[in-house]
Each structure stands twice: as C-alpha cells, then as structure tokens.
Amino acid sequence: MGMLNNAWLVLGLIGQTVFSGRFLLQWLYSEYKQRSVIPLAFWYASIIGALLLLCYACYKKDPVFIVAQASGLLIYLRNLQMRRRGRKEPASESSESSELAS
Template sequence: MTVEWLWLGVGFLGQALFSARFLVQWLASERARRSIVPRAFWFFSLAGGVTLLAYALYRRDPVFIAGQGAGLFIYARNLMLIRREVQLRRARQ
C-alpha cells in the first residue's frame, strides 16, 4: 500500500464522518418532529473536519485547508457552548 492510497483512505474517511453529521441531524429531527441539531452533529463535524484538514494539508490545497480550518473553530465553539449550557442546567437543579 502506497502513501498515496493511505491518504486517499484518510480523505474518504473524513468525508464519510463529515457527511454522517447530516444523517444524524436528519434522524434526530425526524424523531423529534422538528428541526434540531444534536450534539453528535458537532462531534461528527469536528472529527470529519480534522480528518479532512489532515488530508487537505497532505494535498497542500490552500482553499481546502482554509475551509476546513475555519470550520473547526465553529464546531469546537458550538461544543463548548453546549457543554456550558449543560453545566448551567445541572447547577440549577
């Protein structure tokens, strides 16, 4: 197995993780019968984004690097906001 094939696998894995977030969001919304964004959406976003960023760095694609790199801050920030909300909710109980 060449390095190129390994990185191609990393790229496809990242894309699969990144795409899985939409499946998770759709299923959660269908169950709730309203549009919601579950925490798992942000974890898949983060995992897929990190994996795709690694692939973009390997490919040395500045457009892809900028797009994935910027998104990581948003995904991480949403997870931080969710954690803070959960902690506040627990403190009130």
C-alpha cells in the same frame, strides 16, 4: 509511494463520509424528535470529519481546502463549547429570557 497515496486517499474519503454523514444523523434525529434538532453527536461528527479532512488537505497542500476546514473546525469547537456551558448554567438561561421579556 503509491501505497502512501492510497492511505491518504482513504483517510480523505473517511473524513468526507463522516463529515457528510452528520447531516443524515441530524435529519434522522430530528425525525425521531418530530422537530428540527441538532444533536450533540452532530458537532462531534463535524469535528472528527473536519480534522480528518484538514489532515488530508495539509497532505495535498491545498491552501483553500486548509482554510475552509480549519475555520469550520473552530466554529464546530465553539458550538460544542457553548453547548457544554449551556448545560452547566441552566439557571442563567432562564434569567436571561425573563430579562428579555421585561
């Protein structure tokens, strides 16, 4: 039983490391671009970290932690979906901006 608890603890720590590391990733990428940017990898790290932490929260049966990670996961997935849709429809983005200008 102790071995199983240790495995869950390791999973939780890996999840937290990935989740926290996304900010370092964003910072370094922004420094590289010389402007504030959220790279696509940020959203993937958010999803992976949140999934791992959600699994750990479910194991711990912590409703506060479960709600926090599940709701965050929905937001990260939605942001990734919007990024992908934005890449498929570049013409509509420029037409929207021209509509706003008039």
